[in-house]
Amino acid sequence: MLALTPTPPYYAVIFSSLKNSADEGYAEMAEKMEKLAERQAGYLGIESARSGLGITVSYWKDLPSIQRWRENTEHVLAQQMGITKFYEQYVVRVCLVEREYRFNRSSAYDK
Amino acid sequence: MLALTPTPPYYAVIFSSLKNSADEGYAEMAEKMEKLAERQAGYLGIESARSGLGITVSYWKDLPSIQRWRENTEHVLAQQMGITKFYEQYVVRVCLVEREYRFNRSSAYDK
Numbered sequence: 298m299l300a301l302t303p304t305p306p307y308y309a310v311i312f313s314s315l316k317n318s319a320d321e322g323y324a325e326m327a328e329k330m331e332k333l334a335e336r337q338a339g340y341l342g343i344e345s346a347r348s349g350l351g352i353t354v355s356y357w358k359d360l361p362s363i364q365r366w367r368e369n370t371e372h373v374l375a376q377q378m379g380i381t382k383f384y385e386q387y388v389v390r391v392c393l394v395e396r397e398y399r400f401n402r403s404s405a406y407d408k
Numbered sequence: 409m410l411a412l413t414p415t416p417p418y419y420a421v422i423f424s425s426l427k428n429s430a431d432e433g434y435a436e437m438a439e440k441m442e443k444l445a446e447r448q449a450g451y452l453g454i455e456s457a458r459s460g461l462g463i464t465v466s467y468w469k470d471l472p473s474i475q476r477w478r479e480n481t482e483h484v485l486a487q488q489m490g491i492t493k494f495y496e497q498y499v500v501r502v503c504l505v506e507r508e509y510r511f512n513r514s515s516a517y518d519k
Contacts, residue, residue, distance in 0.1 A: 299424050299461070299499050309422060309503055311465055313410050313455050317513075344424050346457040350410070352465060354422055386512045388410050392420055392503035401497045402428075 300342025300356055305394045307341055308357040314379075314387035315350060323383055327353075330375050337366050356394070363391060411453025411467055416505045418452055419468040425490075425498035426461060434494055438464075441486050448477050467505070474502060 316323070327345075334340055334355055339362025345353040357363045366372060379387070427434070438456075445451055445466055450473025456464040468474045477483060490498070 299426060299497055302499075302501075305501075309420075309501065311420060311422065311505075313465070315410060344461055344463055346459045346461050346463045348457045348459055350455055350457045352455055352457045352463040354424070354463060354465075380511060380516070384511060384513070386410055387510070388413075389509045390413075390416075390420065390505050391507040392505045394422075394501050394503045396502040398500045399498070400491060400495060402495070405491070 298344075300344050300354075302341050302356045302394070302397065305397050307394050308359060308363055309392045309394050310355045310357065310363055311390040311392060312353045312355070312387065313350065313390075314352075315385045316347075316383055317385050319382055326375055326378060326383075330372060333369070333371055334366060337369065338362060339365070360391075409455075411455050411465075413452050413467045413505070413508065416508050418505050419470060419474055420503045420505050421466045421468065421474055422501040422503060423464045423466070423498065424461065424501075425463075426496045427458075427494055428496050430493055437486055437489060437494075441483060444480070444482055445477060448480065449473060450476070471502075 331343055331345070334343060339358035341356035341358060343353065343355045345351075355366075357366070442454055442456070445454060450469035452467035452469060454464065454466045456462075466477075468477070
């Protein structure tokens with residue numbers, strides 16, 4: 298599902314990662330973190346894909362919401378687990394979304 | 409490969425998409441567009457993953473670079489092809505990258 302984010306401005310956190318071969322417990326952890334993120338104040342949506350490289354983009358109302366999520370206790374534990382067990386490399390980019398354009402085939406042909 | 413982007417600020421274009429089942433010519437087009445993007449002025453890097461949902465994030469020096477890439481003739485044709493042939497839905501988000509954090513296992517254990 299593409300995230301139904303509001304009219305900009307809002308924030309995006311782009312998490313790009315290269316995993317190692319340790320998969321045990323990874324999918325469960327990733328799913329748990331997505332569900333936990335959804336319950337945070339200021340959460341706007343999430344999009345995730347993996348094919349070799351993994352990209353998860355979470356969307357947030359503002360920087361304090363991102364800061365709170367970053368410091369969430371369960372999330373901190375997952376971040377540590379990511380470093381000790383799962384990731385070879387990752388980059389986190391915190392971004393201000395300035396503009397958004399959408400295409401939807403069904404609404405394109407409705408009009 | 410994770411993109412070796414410079415110290416922020418710089419720009420990111422997050423392209424999130426849901427494809428239809430038409431695959432003929434898609435991989436070739438996507439690869440051609442990545443190679444073409446690499447040759448544009450202001451291009452900083454690209455990251456791409458697909459598993460159901462597709463996410464491609466391209467990184468750029470500034471907004472004029474993004475504007476030029478958006479209007480590039482071959483890219484305009486590919487965008488039209490995407491709309492008529494390949495995508496059910498997509499969202500393009502233009503973002504200012506304000507902060508970046510990296511983890512690299514090998515450098516983590518070197519230090």
